[in-house]
Amino acid sequence: MTSTPVRLIFAVFLMALVGIYSSTADAADEREYVLGPGDIVRITVFQNPDLTTETRVSESGTLTFPLIGSIQVGGQSTLTAEKTIAARLRDGGFVLQPQVNVLPLQIRGNQxxxxxxxxxxxxxxxxxxxxxxxxxxxxxxxxxxxxxxxxxxxxxxxxxxxxxxxxxxxxxxxxxxxxxxxxxxxxxxxxxxAPMYYIYGEVQRPGAFRLERRMSVMQGLATGGGTTLRGTTRGLRIHRRDAEGNVQVFEPKLDDLLQADDVIHVRESLF
Structure with missing residues (x-):
């Protein structure tokens, strides 16, 4: 006769096994495609080739299948739809042990x-x-x-x-x-x-460049190849629009951070 502790351990084992199976089934269901309006699917029933059907999921999420008529599948995974159709076939007495497969042919609903x-x-x-x-x-x-x-x-x-x-x-x-x-x-x-900034004047490669995060004025100049032989970093000017859209012109420090749409002007050295 099985002792109470052994029966208890066995019961706990069975509950854990059921939980693992349930979690695995839920994970598998999440990996399945979810049917939506406009999808075209092929439904087959094992050893019942006369029930093979290609049909479209309507805007209301239903499809029509032989023997059972209209059935709601919209929002269901293909795995859940297979179980739903199989249950209707079994409960109606049409197929004793139906093995249903739902294969999406054209995916239009869930895009x-x-x-x-x-x-x-x-x-x-x-x-x-x-x-x-x-x-x-x-x-x-x-x-x-x-x-x-x-x-x-x-x-x-x-x-x-x-x-x-x-x-x-x-x-x-x-x-x-x-x-x-x-x-x-x-x-x-x-x-x-991506946000951009612009350089013109005495630089090697004037033009528009991607503004990276926390990019300084010096890094911006380096991206443009640095100044030409005639250029100088003294007297740099940045043209920047404020919140009202007005252009502000000021002389920045080389370690100041650039902002989106800044325009850097590199002037020619006087000496």
């Missing part, structure tokens, strides 16, 4: 638009339920050289429109990945152009 300064802008499908911001940036070829470090995400959450600005370098510099947001169908990711 994310990636716009702006990325290498491959466009609309991309949410191939899994747990796809995150960095995954979609990688799908779009990454941020282009002209792109800013800050990414804007616009979408709907719980019926409300949200807008988030995510600092990508900070995201990877820390161990906190909470800002690597999980995406939803209809989200828009926008990568704006």
């Amino acid at each position: 994310v638009a990636v716009l702006g300064q990325v290498n491959r802008p466009g609309r991309f499908p949410l191939e899994t339920a747990n796809l995150r911001l960095t995954d979609m940036l990688a799908t779009a070829g990454g941020i282009a050289a002209s792109g800013a470090d800050t990414v804007v995400l616009i979408g709907m959450r719980e019926g409300k429109q949200v807008r988030r600005e995510i600092d990508v370098p900070t995201l990877f510099a820390s161990a906190d990945l909470s800002n690597d947001l999980r995406l939803s169908g209809g989200d828009i990711i926008y990568v704006q152009r």
